[in-house]
Amino acid sequence: MKVQDVMTRDVVTVTAEASVQEIVNLLIEHRVSALPVVDADGAVIGIVSEGDLIRRPEIAGERLLTWWASMISSPESRARRYVRTHGQSARTVMSKDVVTVSPSAPVAEVVRLLEKHKIKRTPVVRGGKLVGIVSRSDLLRLLAEALLVAAPGASDGDTAIQEAIERKVKEQAWDTPWLNIFVKDGVVQLSGLVESVEIRRALVVMAREVPGVRAIKVHFARQAGFA
Secondary structure, eight states, X not given: OBGGGTSBOSOOOBOTTOBHHHHHHHHHHHTOSEEEEEOTTSOEEEEEEHXXXXXXXXXXXXXXXXXXXXXXXXHHHHHHHXXXXXXXXXXXXXXXXXXXXXXXXXXXXXXHHHHHHTOSEEEEEETTEEEEEEEHHHHHHHHHHHHHXXXXXXXXXXXXXXXXXXXXXXTSOOOOTTEEEEEETTEEEEEEOOSOHHHHHXXXXXXXXXXXXXXXXXXXXXXXXXX
């Protein structure tokens, strides 16, 4: 699946000259957590999020740096921090290092970018212009659809369920030579010897992912250090 299949296309944006008051009003009105900042050509030049605004003195009061923080930070960085927390326009409070993604990129690339840069959303850009945005909520909707498709009852039978679980197990790098899988009427029975509690839990989760599974019964033998 591509980014263009899950992104939000109707994106609320602001210009660099938008006031902080205008930004706050738009965030509340449209129930979004961030606004891309675009120039006259529609290119993304920054992004303003709730996180950029909640540090302002109107909410948190004046946050003076500790003695140690003032010693290790440069005058320039302290000045930039002051502008970000006291500025009155998008240009002064926005984050300028914006991570973007192409609409033709796979969804897995978005997940990688969000995790790597510790961000909650990324603008989607084609030809240098904003065409959408992908946020964690978009990915959660995709997950909800996937879980609905994989809902119990969608299987062709016990044999199909057993073969599906066996394929999943073989795809993993776990050593499970003594694992037994038996399925009857959609009830999966897992038995045998498993090295660790973590692998046991993973096997149960793995079995639950297979369409048609109604219940799971575990009969793993206990070993030293096994709970």
